[in-house]
Amino acid sequence: MGKLSxxxxxxxIDRFKSAFGPPSPGEIWTGDDAAVVELGPNLVFxxxxxxxxVDFELGWATxxxxxxxxxxxxxxxxxxxxxxxGKAVATLSVALDLDVGVVDGIVRGMQVASTRWGVxxxxxxxxxxxxxxxxxxxxxxxxxxxVLRSTARxxxxxxxxxxxxxxAAGLVALRSGAVDRDALDAEFNQPSGADALAMLAVRQxxxxxxxxxxxxxxxxxxxxxxxxxxxxxxxxxRILNASNLGCEVAAAAVPVDPEIAPAIERLPGVLxxxxxxxxxxxxxxxxxxxxxxxxEDVQVALDEIGTSVxxxxxxxxxxxxxxxxxxxxxxxxxxxxxRGR
Amino acid sequence: MGKLSxxxxxxxIDRFKSAFGPPSPGEIWTGDDAAVVELGPNLVFxxxxxxxxVDFELGWATxxxxxxxxxxxxxxxxxxxxxxxGKAVATLSVALDLDVGVVDGIVRGMQVASTRWGVxxxxxxxxxxxxxxxxxxxxxxxxxxxVLRSTARxxxxxxxxxxxxxxAAGLVALRSGAVDRDALDAEFNQPSGADALAMLAVRQxxxxxxxxxxxxxxxxxxxxxxxxxxxxxxxxxRILNASNLGCEVAAAAVPVDPEIAPAIERLPGVLxxxxxxxxxxxxxxxxxxxxxxxxEDVQVALDEIGTSVxxxxxxxxxxxxxxxxxxxxxxxxxxxxxRGR
Numbered sequence: 001m002g003k004l005s006x007x008x009x010x011x012x013i014d015r016f017k018s019a020f021g022p023p024s025p026g027e028i029w030t031g032d033d034a035a036v037v038e039l040g041p042n043l044v045f046x047x048x049x050x051x052x053x054v055d056f057e058l059g060w061a062t063x064x065x066x067x068x069x070x071x072x073x074x075x076x077x078x079x080x081x082x083x084x085x086g087k088a089v090a091t092l093s094v095a096l097d098l099d100v101g102v103v104d105g106i107v108r109g110m111q112v113a114s115t116r117w118g119v120x121x122x123x124x125x126x127x128x129x130x131x132x133x134x135x136x137x138x139x140x141x142x143x144x145x146x147v148l149r150s151t152a153r154x155x156x157x158x159x160x161x162x163x164x165x166x167x168a169a170g171l172v173a174l175r176s177g178a179v180d181r182d183a184l185d186a187e188f189n190q191p192s193g194a195d196a197l198a199m200l201a202v203r204q205x206x207x208x209x210x211x212x213x214x215x216x217x218x219x220x221x222x223x224x225x226x227x228x229x230x231x232x233x234x235x236x237x238r239i240l241n242a243s244n245l246g247c248e249v250a251a252a253a254v255p256v257d258p259e260i261a262p263a264i265e266r267l268p269g270v271l272x273x274x275x276x277x278x279x280x281x282x283x284x285x286x287x288x289x290x291x292x293x294x295x296e297d298v299q300v301a302l303d304e305i306g307t308s309v310x311x312x313x314x315x316x317x318x319x320x321x322x323x324x325x326x327x328x329x330x331x332x333x334x335x336x337x338x339r340g341r
Numbered sequence: 342m343g344k345l346s347x348x349x350x351x352x353x354i355d356r357f358k359s360a361f362g363p364p365s366p367g368e369i370w371t372g373d374d375a376a377v378v379e380l381g382p383n384l385v386f387x388x389x390x391x392x393x394x395v396d397f398e399l400g401w402a403t404x405x406x407x408x409x410x411x412x413x414x415x416x417x418x419x420x421x422x423x424x425x426x427g428k429a430v431a432t433l434s435v436a437l438d439l440d441v442g443v444v445d446g447i448v449r450g451m452q453v454a455s456t457r458w459g460v461x462x463x464x465x466x467x468x469x470x471x472x473x474x475x476x477x478x479x480x481x482x483x484x485x486x487x488v489l490r491s492t493a494r495x496x497x498x499x500x501x502x503x504x505x506x507x508x509a510a511g512l513v514a515l516r517s518g519a520v521d522r523d524a525l526d527a528e529f530n531q532p533s534g535a536d537a538l539a540m541l542a543v544r545q546x547x548x549x550x551x552x553x554x555x556x557x558x559x560x561x562x563x564x565x566x567x568x569x570x571x572x573x574x575x576x577x578x579r580i581l582n583a584s585n586l587g588c589e590v591a592a593a594a595v596p597v598d599p600e601i602a603p604a605i606e607r608l609p610g611v612l613x614x615x616x617x618x619x620x621x622x623x624x625x626x627x628x629x630x631x632x633x634x635x636x637e638d639v640q641v642a643l644d645e646i647g648t649s650v651x652x653x654x655x656x657x658x659x660x661x662x663x664x665x666x667x668x669x670x671x672x673x674x675x676x677x678x679x680r681g682r
Contacts, residue, residue: 028489031583033387033421033567034479036487040381046374047478049432049468080374091390091432091476125388128395131471135432137388137478138375146377148369226374242372 004103005096012103012126016090019107020114020121027122035122037087042142046077049135058132060174060181063105064112065205066134071113073229074138075209076284080227082147082218083140085119085211090136093129106134117211144218147288150242152224156289158247158313161210161217161302164232165273166257168280170204172267173197196263203257207284216301217288225288231279233322233330235287240320240327243289249313249322254278278322278330289315345444346437353444353467357431360448361455361462368463376463378428383483387418390476399473401515401522404446405453406546407475412454414570415479416550417625421568423488423559424481426460426552431477434470447475458552485559488629491583493565497630499588499654502551502558502643505573506614507598509621511545513608514538537604544598548625557642558629566629572620574663574671576628581661581668584630590654590663595619619663619671630656 004012016030023029028036050070052058070090078085090110094103114121119138173179179201187198188206210227217225224243228235232254240247251274260273270276290298292314299309313322320327345353357371364370369377391411393399411431419426431451435444455462460479514520520542528539529547551568558566565584569576573595581588592615601614611617631639633655640650654663661668 028487032487032490033418034385034424034481035387036422036483037384037386038382039384041379043378043380044375045378045428045430045463045480046376047430047432047464047476048466049434049476051434051468051470053471054469077374081377083375087386089386089388089478091388093390093392093474122386123388125390125476127390127392127474129392129472129474130394133434133468133470133474135388135390135466135476137430139386139480140375142377146369146373149373 002100003096004094004098004100007100009126015104015107016124019111024120029122035089037122039086039139039141044078044081044083044140044142044146046074047135047137048073048077049133052132058102060179061205063102064109067106067109068113068206070134070136071110071117071119072207072209073284074136075117075119075211076227078138078140079209079211079214080225080286081140082214082225083142085117085138085140088119088121088136088138090121090124090134092124093127093133095130095132096128098132117209147218147222147225149224149226149239152239152243152245152289152315154245154315154317156223156315157292157295157311158249158289158315159295159298159309159311160228160255160285160287161213161307161309162285163255163257164228164283164285165260165276165280166200166203167207167282168276169257169260169263169267169270170200170202172270173200173263174204176268178266196259197266199259200263204282207282209284210286210307212305213302213307214286217286217298220298220301221294222288222290225286228283228285228287229281231281232287233278233327237320237327237331239287239289246316246318246320247313247327248316251278251323253310253312255308255310343441344437345435345439345441348441350467356445356448357465360452365461370463376430378463380427380480380482385419385422385424385481385483385487387415388476388478389414389418390474392474393472399443401520402546404443405450408447408450409454409547411475411477412451412458412460413548413550414625415477416458416460416552417568419479419481420550420552420555421566421627422481423555423566424483426458426479426481429460429462429477429479431462431465431475433465434468434474436471436473437469439473458550488559488563488566490565490567490580493580493584493586493630493656495586495656495658497564497656498633498636498652499590499630499656500636500639500650500652501569501573501596501626501628502554502648502650503626504596504598505569505624505626506601506617506621507541507544508548508623509617510598510601510604510608510611511541511543513611514541514604515545517609519607537600538607540600541604545623548623550625551627551648553646554643554648555627558627558639561639561642562635563629563631566627569624569626569628571622573628574619574668578661578668578672580628580630587657587659587661588654588668589657592619592664594651594653596649596651
């Protein structure tokens with residue numbers, strides 16, 4: 001396959017061009033100074049960057065994992081606004097001694113994820129760098145109003161989709177070297193449930209954006225929504241900050257990824273699954289507030305999609321508490337992208 | 342000011358929030374999962390990334406230079422489509438031992454440039470990295486049709502705005518250490534013309550996007566347009582490839598930056614200003630094709646803005662020639678972002 005140093009920028013761009021396209025009628029994607037797209041007028045616009053040694057290591061993440069996750073995390077942001085993902089541009093920064101296979105993997109992973117969630121990757125830019133990084137900027141379209149962080153009301157139910165802590169446990173597993181990365185590809189394509197550690201690694205490497213779920217939650221009247229990217233405690237605090245509210249959350253109610261307990265002996269440093277569920281980042285579940293009498297409707301609607309919804313507490317006009325303790329004591333253990341853990 | 346390691350991600354994001362805003366009525370910028378903007382439905386969408394050691398060195402570029410140029414190069418891409426820049430999201434990747442003053446400078450530079458060209462920076466993402474890099478993804482709106490690379494016609498005049506080679510000469514000057522970076526700030530604010538080397542460094546550090554010019558050129562019927570980012574030879578070849586045409590260009594007609602000649606003794610390795618004008622990248626002038634009898638109209642229109650337009654050749658149905666020699670022989674000397682020079 002060879003190293004990138006043997007390729008020109010134009011050759012690399014061609015690899016992307018042939019992977020994404022042909023453009024929709026009336027649009028022009030790669031090949032000009034900018035892409036021409038039709039979208040709007042009510043848009044959401046987001047971007048995320050992933051960097052080697054911070055967000056992943058090439059020792060345990062393939063190009064395909066990286067490309068897939070880059071799309072997933074951006075789709076998750078658009079979903080958390082109640083919007084539908086549309087057009088994206090990407091940047092890729094690569095070291096010249098990187099194997100071209102990694103770049104091809106990134107393209108493939110972006111392709112799989114963008115097909116899954118209906119994203120058109122319409123352009124990009126490639127640069128040299130000493131470490132691998134990639135960014136995506138994603139546009140989504142809004143039909144109704146956006147679901148914001150700032151519009152929760154006191155007395156709302158606080159709910160979360162799926163289960164938490166799995167992605168953080170998967171990161172611990174991958175870093176420990178206990179996961180056979182080559183055995184994971186089968187797990188991506190057809191989850192067997194055979195090995196808890198492999199399931200957790202998949203949660204970390206190939207997160208699922210809750211797009212279909214987000215539409216149902218928005219339609220049923222969520223008052224505020226965010227995706228859990230930095231940990232439940234931090235992300236809940238963001239909604240509460242934006243809405244100027246307090247909370248009462250029962251730690252025991254927070255849904256814990258069921259694969260953590262059976263794998264815990266093989267997760268160095270992880271003592272308590274429930275703690276990971278409150279503090280672990282990157283599950284990309286949806287955390288939302290809604291009138292209490294609407295919770296069951298949401299549960300029924302998401303049950304049809306196959307996703308659980310759990311009531312974990314209430315918003316209040318008082319302080320922010322989990323089991324009567326300050327929310328902030330959980331935030332300190334949470335994820336900060338700038339520092340890593 | 343301190344190092345970034347003393348700041349949290351949220352503190353850094355706050356530095357951006359307070360610099361950009363308040364949001365336009367009906368819009369929401371930073372502070373949620375994605376920004377909410379109104380734009381469209383006919384959009385252009387582009388992105389560019391700038392990386393330390395490839396696009397700049399902190400030894401000769403300030404944070405303000407980096408932020409300014411990041412916006413300028415993206416605006417230039419939007420301008421080259423005949424579109425008007427609108428909303429942008431940015432990513433910033435920083436080493437923890439970076440001085441916070443550099444980040445503040447980037448924010449300030451982005452602010453100055455985005456105000457100059459009417460860009461709203463509505464969101465972003467920050468990551469840790471071993472070297473500094475920043476990307477911008479910019480949306481522009483189209484009123485009429487986009488001006489593409491692929492729609493030049495045989496027999497069109499080939500024209501370029503301004504003069505070329507200055508930014509590449511500026512890069513040589515900055516790398517040589519002969520430029521007093523601290524003396525440049527006055528030059529940015531009020532160009533004195535006193536020192537040719539300083540003028541060239543300014544061309545490299547703070548390029549001007551030809552936005553107003555691009556609108557006039559598009560309105561007057563340019564058949565194809567590109568901004569000169571990688572060098573005249575390469576960028577002309579891109580138009581010719583996309584339009585499936587040849588060319589006849591007179592090297593002597595190509596406008597050479599007037600500051601190169603007086604500074605040439607202090608530009609190590611630069612032997613011929615004219616060669617730099619044909620091969621040097623990052624001038625961000627507009628290269629366009631248009632019916633020959635329209636050239637004078639464009640010259641008159643851009644003269645009012647204070648920008649020259651030079652006829653440098655014609656498109657043909659034959660081969661691609663500069664002074665009768667193959668265009669490709671000039672392309673080899675041109676800029677490739679992946680390798681640097």
